[in-house]
Amino acid sequence: MSVILNLIWVIFGGFMIAVEYVISGLAMMLTIVGIPFGLQCFKLARIALWPFGSEIDSTGFPSGCLAGIMNIIWWFLGGFGIALTHLFWGLLFCITIVGIPFGKEHFKLMHVALFPFGKSIS
Numbered sequence: 001m002s003v004i005l006n007l008i009w010v011i012f013g014g015f016m017i018a019v020e021y022v023i024s025g026l027a028m029m030l031t032i033v034g035i036p037f038g039l040q041c042f043k044l045a046r047i048a049l050w051p052f053g054s055e056i057d058s059t060g061f062p063s064g065c066l067a068g069i070m071n072i073i074w075w076f077l078g079g080f081g082i083a084l085t086h087l088f089w090g091l092l093f094c095i096t097i098v099g100i101p102f103g104k105e106h107f108k109l110m111h112v113a114l115f116p117f118g119k120s121i122s
Contacts, residue, residue, distance in 0.1 A: 021045035086110035
């Protein structure tokens with residue numbers, strides 16, 4: 001069932017979301033300072049392309065001071081805007097019964113988009 005939902009997701013916008021994350025990641029990786037943020041964009045692109053059936057493992061608060069600081073910087077540089085976009089689409093999809101699974105996936109993406117450091121996708 002998750003394969004069918006993933007295919008519908010990809011056809012109706014998931015591919016474009018993933019492409020946006022990849023382009024953003026490549027742009028961030030142009031500088032040495034932006035490489036960790038670009039890698040997080042690639043992580044978001046991977047889950048945005050095939051969200052159903054993938055699990056997000058959180059290690060609690062990111063280990064180390066650096067990951068916490070990176071999450072705060074990420075939040076101000078664009079994570080908040082990305083999360084608001086996923087919130088909007090999640091609420092819009094949840095209006096209909098058929099769209100509820102897609103809305104739930106946008107809420108999952110919103111959670112990762114706010115604080116991606118310290119999370120792994122399996």
